[in-house]
Amino acid sequence: MVANRFISPLDHLIVGFDKALRVVGGVASMSRPNPGAHAVDCELSDEERRHSAGLMRVNHVGEVCAQALYDSQARFAQTPEMRAQFEQAGREEEDHLAWTAQRLSELGSQPSVLNPLWYAGAYALGSIAARIGDKHSLGFVVETERQVEAHLDSHLTMLPPQDAKSRAIVEQMRVDEVAHGAKAQALGASETPLPVRMAMKAMSKVMTTTAYYV
Template sequence: MQTAHLDHLILGFDRALRVVSGLARASRPNPALALQENELSEQEKAHSAGLMRVNHVGEICAQALYDSQGMFSQTPAVKQQFAHSGIEEEDHLAWSAHRVAELNSRTSLLNPLWYAGAYACGTIAARCGDAASLGFVVETERQVAAHLSSHLEKLPVQDQKSRAIVEQMRQDEIAHGAAAQALGASDLPMPVKAIMRAMAKVMTTTAYRI
């Protein structure tokens, strides 16, 4: 029993290192690969890079959340859903990192902090039971989908590559929330939702620049 627990810890630590160091691997083709790179001004490039850096941080957090919630979930069906969603979120992580690099920028310098904070939140949610944990997913994905919709409005119209990635991410996040809802998610209290929005605001504002 202790050996199995130690193995889980080692695997989890290895995964965290790979995530924050940018070694994510996509299982699906990047939706932007077939699109032409249109000309962007330096200001537009910087703006797109900032938005995609925010999205990359969101995916860092998603990896931490799904890893922690999956580890502490109580039923096989819930564990399987977290694992499936985590794979698609890793696609997002790889795609957004690639796009940030294409825009001659870098990912957030605070990625280890973002991962650690999200992992703690996911662990707390999972310890409250599967229904509450799934409810946390539903609310998280609802907020993320709204956030991505706002990025589709803010990205330069000619930045078709970034827009294609964000749109696919948005569709996936909606599907993840629906899957969690179907598994029996409970509705979170309004104060918890408000705290989640406030935390997300801090993250997005900071990650755009750092």
């Protein structure tokens, strides 16, 4: 007997709500080892530890947003192929979520208390992009990854030089983000309009500045 694979809208809602709770609660599984696992854990001063924690909290918020973006874009994608692409990217980004959460714990800190807000905002943006069309949705990914790459580059200069564990995580995240942006571009992403790019940068600035502290 063939199993019924029909998933009702209520099922989708329950699954999505469950995932959102896990993401904002910091529950994530990794499919790849933490890049910082074998890095030497050098001594950090209290000030350096707080600074590293603030930066890694910002990175964790970015991954919370990435989960929301890819989940919403997958849900409202216009073709099965595009849906599969967004789902795969989301699974890869979940490694980043787990790595940054683990590093925050090692630094004696915690994720942003505003994670539910960040997730909701990112989900709304991803839904809008997906509704406009797959090429625009891919363009949104390209621009997002471009800004994230620049953001991670800045963190590599801002992290304490001896914080090898955090550096290893950020470096691997950067490699992955570049690959995701390149793949979205190769799939036919359209150019994101300048006003939208500027708005994205402004929103990112608010988020990163706030998440560093709370």
